[in-house]
Structure formats: C-alpha cells, structure tokens
Amino acid sequence: MPNIRSLLMASACSPQGLLCALILTTVGLPSPVLYAAPRVIEEVIVTANKRAESAQDVPLSISVVGADFIEDSGLADVGEITRYIPNVSFDASLALYTSITIRGFGTPPLGVGFEPSIGLVIDDVPYGRSTFAQDAVFDIGRLEVLRGPQGTLFGKNTLGGVLNFHTKAPTVEPEGYIKYSRGENVESDRVEGAISGPLLGERLLARLAFRYNDADTLEYNSTRDEQQTQEDKAVRLKLEAQLGDTLTLKFNGLYAESVTKGYTQSLFIASDRSLRVFREYDPRTEDDAFDQNTSTDAPTYSDREVEAISLSAIWRPDELLGINAPELTTIASWSEVITPYALDVDYSPVPLVAFNQPPKGNPYTAESIEVRLAGGLDAPFNWGEGVDFVVGVFAQESTNDVFQDIDVSLNGLIAFARAGAIVQNIQLPFDPLLIDLPVMLPDLIPGIIERERYISATQSETQSFAVFSQFNWVLTNRLTATAGIRYGEDESEGASYSRVAAGNSISGGSLNQRDFNAPNLRSKETNVSPKLALNYEALPGVNVYINAAKGFKAGGFDPAPLNDDNLTYKGEETLTYEAGVKSRLLGGSLTLNMAVFDSDVDNLQIRTFSGVTLTTFNAPKSSSQGAEMDFFWLPPLDGLSIAGSLAYLDAKYDSFKEGPPLFTSEQNETQDLSGKPLPYAPRWSASLSPALQFPVLGSQDIFGSVRLNITHTSERYQDSDIDPNTLQDEITRIDAGLGLRSESGNWSVNFQARNITEEQDSILILDQPLIPGNYTKTPYPDQTTYQLDFKVGF
Incomplete structure (x- = not known):
C-alpha cells in the first residue's frame, strides 16, 4: 500500500452522508480546487533488502503502512492494521496464541510453543514468537509487509513472508508527545507518549516511549459475576551513540506486560439438551456469541510478560577490501516472553476441566547474533554498472x-455426559434427567475422590545457524538481476511426558490421555533456500519483475501432548513464483502495484482441536495461488487522497488424506481434506480509504479531516478441519473518522467510529470439548464502537 502514511489527510462521508453534512455546515468546507499540475506522492523508503531503497524498486510484493495512517485511524493493534494489507491476517484471541497468516500460510492458532511461519522483525532484530508483534505498535514509524519467502535476508522461519516493524528513532532535536484515547462501547483508556533528543550533543541520542491501556473486553461472565478486562503496559528505551565518524552503536530495551482477565471465547452453537444441563449451573447460559456474555466457572486469565534487549554496531569505513560504501553490521539480541495463564477449557458453567497456571509461566527465551556486510562492487567482467550485495551469518539459541x-x-464429567458429551467413548442417547432443576444437582462423587489431575510438558532447546547472501547486479540502467542463497541448520533436543498427577484416571480415556515419558527427543535439519529475481524498467516509472524463492521452517516437538501419538512434526518447505508490476503514473500522483503468485508447500504444519485435545499435523501437499493489488492516488482535488487494495487467494490442501477429522459421535480418526480450502484464508479481501483534508474556516493554521475506511473479507473457515460450522460469513466493515490538527502538528484531535455497518466478524471458531455439534467462537464487537484521541506534541 504505497505511502499509506499520507492518509494523515484522511476524510470522507458516512454511508448516509451525515458526516459530510456535519462538516459542511459547521466549518464551512470550501469547494475542492483543481490543481494545475498533479501532486506528487512522496517516495516510500523500505529496508526489504537490508538497505534503504524505494519500495517501487524492490522486486517483490510489499505493503507499507505508515505512522500517520495508524495514528489518524486510532489503530493500536496489529490485527486492526492488517485489515488494510492484502492477503494478510493476524489472530490474537489470546496473547499466548497469537498467529500471523500471509497468502494462506502461517503459524496455526492455538500454537503455544510454536515457531512462527511468518518472520517477525522489529528494528532489525528477529523475534521467535508472533506475540512480540504487539510490542511494536506504539511510537511506531512504519510497518513493511513482505510477502513470499524471505529467508535469504531475514533470519529463520520466513516461509510465508515477513512483518518488518520500524519504531521511531532518537532525534537530534528535542521532541516528544503524549496522546490520550478514550473508547466507548468497548470502554478503554489508553495513554501513549515519547520523549526524544540529545543527551551528549549529537554524539548520544535517546528516545523513551511508553504505552498504557486499560480496557473492557466487552464480555461479562455471568457464572462468576465478573467483568472481563484487559490491561496492557510497555516501555521502550532507544539509545544511539556516534563514536567517531564511522561507528554507530544502537541500544534497544523493551519491557511489556499484558493481562487479560476472562474469555472472549463463548458458546456459539449448543444443543437444547446441553443448554438445559448448563442452565442448572447458570440460568443465564446461552449460545449467542455476540451478546457479550460468557458462562465459565473457573478463573480464566492470560498474562504476557516480555523483556528484550539488543545492541547493534554499524561500521561505515571509507574503504574496506575494495568495497564501495561498505557497511558492517553486528546485532546481538536477547528476548524472553513468559505466558502464564489459567483457562476454563470446557467453555461452560459446569466445573469440568480447568488449566491451572503453569509454575514457570511457559517461558520462551532466545539469544541471537547476526553479522552482515553490505556494500557495492564493480561490475564483474565489466558487464553492467555494478553489484550491490549483502552477506552474513546468523546464529540463535532458544529454549522453550x-x-x-x-x-x-x-x-462435572457426569453433567457433561448428560449434556451429550462422549465420555469413555460412550455418548448417552438422551439425558437421563429430562427435567429442569431449580438448583444444581448434588455432588454424586465425594470430594476425596472427585478430582483428578493430569500434567504434561515439553521442554526443548534449539540451536540454529545460517550463512546467507544476496546480490543485486545492475546489468543496465533499466535491468537488475538478483540472486540470493541461504544455508541453514536447525538442531533441537527435548523431552515430553504426560502422567496422572493426582487421583485416578477415570477421566483419562475421555481426554485421550495416556501416561508416557519421552526423554530423548532429537531433531536435526539442514536446508538450502535460493532466490532469483529480475527487475526491468519497461517504461519511465513502470517496473516489471519476476522472482522465484524457496523457504523453509524446521520441524519440532508437539507442545505438552496428552499422549504420544504425535510427538514430533516435520519441517515445512515452500517454492514460490511471483510476477508483478510497480508503477508511478499520472505525473507521480498515482502509485499502482500488482502481483500474481503461485506457492507450493510440503508438510504444512497445522494445529487443530479434535474436540478432545490439541494435535499437530503435517499436510503433505498444499498450495496457494492468487493476485494482489494496491494503489495510492492524489487526485487533482485539493486535499483529497484515495488508497485501496484488492486480493484474490486460492489456498488449499492439495493432498491430505489423513487430515484431522470432524468431531462427531462416530469418532472418526481422520478425514480426507485433499482439495479443501486452507483455514483462515478468505478468497477475496479488499480495502478502500478515501481521505480529505481542508483548512478550517479558511485558516492556514488549523486543518480538518474526514476519513472513511472500508474493508471487505469474504467467507473463510476458522478451524483446520474445515468443518462447515466453522465457516465465517463474509463481512464489509466501514469505519469513519473526523479530525482537527494544527499546521505544525503540535496538537491534534481525532474521532473514530468503527464498524458502522455492525458486522458480525470473528477470529476463531472451535468445537466445544467432548460434545459433538457444539461450538465456541471468539467474536469481534458487532456494535459500533467510538474512540476519541487527543495528542499534544512538544
């Protein structure tokens, strides 16, 4: 989405024209004025090739979302940002289950303990868990989304693409801001701010940024009589020191914590028989996922604690080994995320199954170092105009x-049996007690033997090493060839076990739990991932390109399984072909980019809930074909800008004869999913964002704006077993906003109205445990929500 940050000038009318009428009558909006010459879109600079260059010159599909668009639209969540990026989705139903999908491929939801299939880079540092992405969305500079395999330059696990975040850097001149946001209908209070400037002249610069958010999740738990809430806080310190004329040191430190109390996942489909039993425990239990009421008995919360530091050294000598403009970069980093949680996983008011807080909080820790050399060389054999290159090594050690x-x-198991659950492989044909009881049934089993406890765990340590390179050979002033290759090794050691910790094992058969101990799990994989591309300037301002690239993600060990049926899973590998056009048209007032692609993946890793337990599978053959387009246009009307995108995606399992079964009373072990669509992969997605900025009452010091953001997503399945009941309907969401700001940008006021069309969209749909035919859903708010932002800069 070229130069989306220019959407600072966003504005438009509501579907009924009320917002436009309000502006016209209150501020005296002048008629748009035709320009004598086209306005020119500012060039968007990206670091997709580990060096600063125009996004229009990079031979791959890129979308860029800038700080101004994020701020003016009041976005503070990665999922909201990715609505405007073609063929990209983000799921954060719980902090410990965050996942990213690009072109149908990505880390599966419910994948705690999984390496991501989509690379995540923040300020040039790779992170090994998708949940770190939320820590980039404050004091943000821009987000670059690179689609397709990017393994030659962006570390491990970039099979589907990369989210490359840049937060704002320290500044030479003192500056800062503070912003307060108030939300209604989803009540929230958010504060964000930063202060930046020199500490020791221009030799040492610093930037300190923070955020704090206190919000309702809209959900009320009628069983526990408690409002469900979310609290989020983070602080980031960036230092930049200039040592002499050639050496720069950068330090980045981050602390963040997010605590969600309660579930947004609630019953979506439930039989009358189930509801009758559940209402014996809570009469207000229902299966309307959008009524903001849940009914779960056990304490439920999800915590996410993050600490991360990195130190970069960039050396730019005048000369090095005959290399033109050499740049040697070394980046050392350490990061840790801890995700303690407690979950009521039966999604009902019946006291049946609860996940207690793990004693260590499920820590993931990674240490990495990357050393790379970039620069230019004379053209080999005097063919062409020169070669730009990046070569380097990468090493990481992680523990999980x-x-x-x-x-x-x-x-509770007896109550679930009455509700229609499969217990010990038996499903009662009807509830033996076909009456509504005004009070809860007495406990039939005495407390001393009533509770059973199971524990399971997986510990692993992975060492990764890679050497990588990429060369851009400028053959003529219009033709550039790119070649890259990466060799990587991933070696893991680990252990898994499951056992009865207390009580008997009467319920073990229902949970598919078996005692086992696997103390010596080992895996070692090597991979070579090449890349080839050609970029040709067919006309002034019009580039055409083709590329082919392989990507790889290592296998691993199933996280904390209840049995030893699937202790390991294989690595993924993809081969992607892409062709596209990047253009600057109409005198530089329009950028229009288009791409088509074809990807094949071997051993796609998926994680699915069988109705009893979570299991990891490899789909032998999967594929994704499609096209995407985005544009940004400055029409010859004063203050007006229009951005948009359109994507088509055909992602499917090509061969998956032993796929995860539908959860039914027949208890099939597998199903043939060959030819079925991949989950979380809508066939069509689109966005349109017109914006209008205008002087208020003829003033050149105060500007108003009206914005309209329209997003469309076609239907898509929301579980890996492609159950028809997990099909989310298509939605077309409309957001609108009004704004005022000073010409200097020292202050601004923005008002947002989201989901004006009151669409019923969701993140995740799953089977309810043990009861075939019942489902749960994680919904987005289906009512219009409002947000008011105040920002003061200094």
Whole structure:
C-alpha cells in the first residue's frame, strides 16, 4: 500500500452522508480546487533488502503502512492494521496464541510453543514468537509487509513472508508527545507518549516511549459475576551513540506486560439438551456469541510478560577490501516472553476441566547474533554498472518450556455426559434427567475422590545457524538481476511426558490421555533456500519483475501432548513464483502495484482441536495461488487522497488424506481434506480509504479531516478441519473518522467510529470439548464502537 502514511489527510462521508453534512455546515468546507499540475506522492523508503531503497524498486510484493495512517485511524493493534494489507491476517484471541497468516500460510492458532511461519522483525532484530508483534505498535514509524519467502535476508522461519516493524528513532532535536484515547462501547483508556533528543550533543541520542491501556473486553461472565478486562503496559528505551565518524552503536530495551482477565471465547452453537444441563449451573447460559456474555466457572486469565534487549554496531569505513560504501553490521539480541495463564477449557458453567497456571509461566527465551556486510562492487567482467550485495551469518539459541496442569471434576464429567458429551467413548442417547432443576444437582462423587489431575510438558532447546547472501547486479540502467542463497541448520533436543498427577484416571480415556515419558527427543535439519529475481524498467516509472524463492521452517516437538501419538512434526518447505508490476503514473500522483503468485508447500504444519485435545499435523501437499493489488492516488482535488487494495487467494490442501477429522459421535480418526480450502484464508479481501483534508474556516493554521475506511473479507473457515460450522460469513466493515490538527502538528484531535455497518466478524471458531455439534467462537464487537484521541506534541 504505497505511502499509506499520507492518509494523515484522511476524510470522507458516512454511508448516509451525515458526516459530510456535519462538516459542511459547521466549518464551512470550501469547494475542492483543481490543481494545475498533479501532486506528487512522496517516495516510500523500505529496508526489504537490508538497505534503504524505494519500495517501487524492490522486486517483490510489499505493503507499507505508515505512522500517520495508524495514528489518524486510532489503530493500536496489529490485527486492526492488517485489515488494510492484502492477503494478510493476524489472530490474537489470546496473547499466548497469537498467529500471523500471509497468502494462506502461517503459524496455526492455538500454537503455544510454536515457531512462527511468518518472520517477525522489529528494528532489525528477529523475534521467535508472533506475540512480540504487539510490542511494536506504539511510537511506531512504519510497518513493511513482505510477502513470499524471505529467508535469504531475514533470519529463520520466513516461509510465508515477513512483518518488518520500524519504531521511531532518537532525534537530534528535542521532541516528544503524549496522546490520550478514550473508547466507548468497548470502554478503554489508553495513554501513549515519547520523549526524544540529545543527551551528549549529537554524539548520544535517546528516545523513551511508553504505552498504557486499560480496557473492557466487552464480555461479562455471568457464572462468576465478573467483568472481563484487559490491561496492557510497555516501555521502550532507544539509545544511539556516534563514536567517531564511522561507528554507530544502537541500544534497544523493551519491557511489556499484558493481562487479560476472562474469555472472549463463548458458546456459539449448543444443543437444547446441553443448554438445559448448563442452565442448572447458570440460568443465564446461552449460545449467542455476540451478546457479550460468557458462562465459565473457573478463573480464566492470560498474562504476557516480555523483556528484550539488543545492541547493534554499524561500521561505515571509507574503504574496506575494495568495497564501495561498505557497511558492517553486528546485532546481538536477547528476548524472553513468559505466558502464564489459567483457562476454563470446557467453555461452560459446569466445573469440568480447568488449566491451572503453569509454575514457570511457559517461558520462551532466545539469544541471537547476526553479522552482515553490505556494500557495492564493480561490475564483474565489466558487464553492467555494478553489484550491490549483502552477506552474513546468523546464529540463535532458544529454549522453550510448555507445561499443562489440568484439573478434571468427575461430577462435572457426569453433567457433561448428560449434556451429550462422549465420555469413555460412550455418548448417552438422551439425558437421563429430562427435567429442569431449580438448583444444581448434588455432588454424586465425594470430594476425596472427585478430582483428578493430569500434567504434561515439553521442554526443548534449539540451536540454529545460517550463512546467507544476496546480490543485486545492475546489468543496465533499466535491468537488475538478483540472486540470493541461504544455508541453514536447525538442531533441537527435548523431552515430553504426560502422567496422572493426582487421583485416578477415570477421566483419562475421555481426554485421550495416556501416561508416557519421552526423554530423548532429537531433531536435526539442514536446508538450502535460493532466490532469483529480475527487475526491468519497461517504461519511465513502470517496473516489471519476476522472482522465484524457496523457504523453509524446521520441524519440532508437539507442545505438552496428552499422549504420544504425535510427538514430533516435520519441517515445512515452500517454492514460490511471483510476477508483478510497480508503477508511478499520472505525473507521480498515482502509485499502482500488482502481483500474481503461485506457492507450493510440503508438510504444512497445522494445529487443530479434535474436540478432545490439541494435535499437530503435517499436510503433505498444499498450495496457494492468487493476485494482489494496491494503489495510492492524489487526485487533482485539493486535499483529497484515495488508497485501496484488492486480493484474490486460492489456498488449499492439495493432498491430505489423513487430515484431522470432524468431531462427531462416530469418532472418526481422520478425514480426507485433499482439495479443501486452507483455514483462515478468505478468497477475496479488499480495502478502500478515501481521505480529505481542508483548512478550517479558511485558516492556514488549523486543518480538518474526514476519513472513511472500508474493508471487505469474504467467507473463510476458522478451524483446520474445515468443518462447515466453522465457516465465517463474509463481512464489509466501514469505519469513519473526523479530525482537527494544527499546521505544525503540535496538537491534534481525532474521532473514530468503527464498524458502522455492525458486522458480525470473528477470529476463531472451535468445537466445544467432548460434545459433538457444539461450538465456541471468539467474536469481534458487532456494535459500533467510538474512540476519541487527543495528542499534544512538544
């Protein structure tokens, strides 16, 4: 989405024209004025090739979302930002289950302990868990989304693409801001700010940024009589020191914590038989996922604690080994995310199954170092105009600890059997007690033997090493050839176990739990990932390109399984072909980019909930074909800008004869999913964002704006077993906003109205445990929500 940051001037009318009428009558909006000459779009600079260059010159599909668009639209969540990026989606139903999908491929939801299939880079540092992405969306500079395999330059696990975040850098001149946001209908209070400037002249610069958010999740738990809330806080310190004329040191430190109390996942489809039993425990239980009421009995929360530091050294000598403009970069980093949680995983008011807080909080820790050399060389054999290159090495050591502590109530199991659950492979044909009881049934099993407890865990340590290179050979002033290659090794050691920790194992058969101990899990994989591309300037301002690239993601160990049926999973590998056009038209007032692609993936990793337990599968053959387009236009009307995108995607399992089964009373072990669409992959997605900026009452010091953001997503499945009941309907969401700002940008006021069309969209749809035919859903708010932002700069 070229130069989306220019949407600072966003404005438009509501579907009924009321916003436009309000502006016209209150501020005296003048008629748009025709320009004698086209306005020119500012060039967008990206670092897709580890060096600063125009996005229009990079031979791959890129979307860029800038700080101004994010700020003016009041966006503070990666999922909201990715609505405007073609063929990209982001799921954060719980902090510990965050996942990113590009062109149908990505880390599966419910994948705690999984390496991501989409690369995540923040300020040039790779992060090994998708959940770190939320820590980039404050004091943000821009987000670059690179689609397709990017393994030659962006570390491990970039099979589907990369989210490359840039937060704002320290400044030579003192500056800062503070912004307060108030939300209604989803009540929230958010504060964000930063202060930046020199500490020791221009030799040492610093920037300190923070955020704090306190919000309702809209959900009220009628069983526990508690409002569900979310609290989020983070602070980032960036230092930049100039040592002499050639050496720059950069330090980046981050602390963040996010605590969500309660579920937004609630019953979506439930049988009358189930609801009758559930209402014995809570009469207000229902299966309307959008009524902002849940009914779960056990304490439920999700915590996310993040610490990260990195130190970069950039050396730019005048001369090095005959290299033109050499740049040697070394980046050392350490990061840790801890995700303690407690979950009521039966999604009902019946005290059946609860996940207790793991004692260590499921920590993931990574240490990495990258050393790379970039620069230019004379053209080999005097063919062409020169070669730009990047070569380097990357090493990482990571540890991962996933632990499950599961409490099961046998009295709750009896209640679930009455509700239609499969218990010990038996489903009662009807509820033996076909009456509504005004009070809860007495506990039939005495407390001393009523509770059973199971624990399972997987601990692993992975060492990764890679050497990489990429060369851009400028053959003529219009033709550039790119070649890159990466060799990588991933070696893992680990252990898994599951056992009965307390009580008997009467419920173990229902949970598909078996005692086992696997103390010596090992895996070693090597991979070579090449890339080839050609970029040709067919006409002034019009580039055409083709590329082919392979990507790889290593396999691993199933996190904390309850049995030893699938302790390991294989690595993924993809081959992607892409062709596209990047253009600057109409005198530089329009950028229009288009791409088509074809990807084949071997051993796609998916994680699915079988209705009993979570299991990891490899789909032997999958594919994704499609096209995407985005544009940004400054029409010859004063203050008006229009951005948009359109994407088509055909992503499917090509061969998956032993796929995860539908959860039914027949208890099939597998199903043939060959030819079925991939989950979380809508066939069509689109966005349109017109914007209008205008002087208020003829003033050149105060500007108003009206914005309209329209997004469309076609239907898509929201579970890996492609159950028809997990099909989310298509939605077309409209957001609108009004704004005022000073010409200097020292202050601004923005008002947002989201989901004016009151669409019923969702993130995730799953089977309810043990009861075939019942489902749960994680919904987005289906009512219009409002937000008012105040910002003061200094």
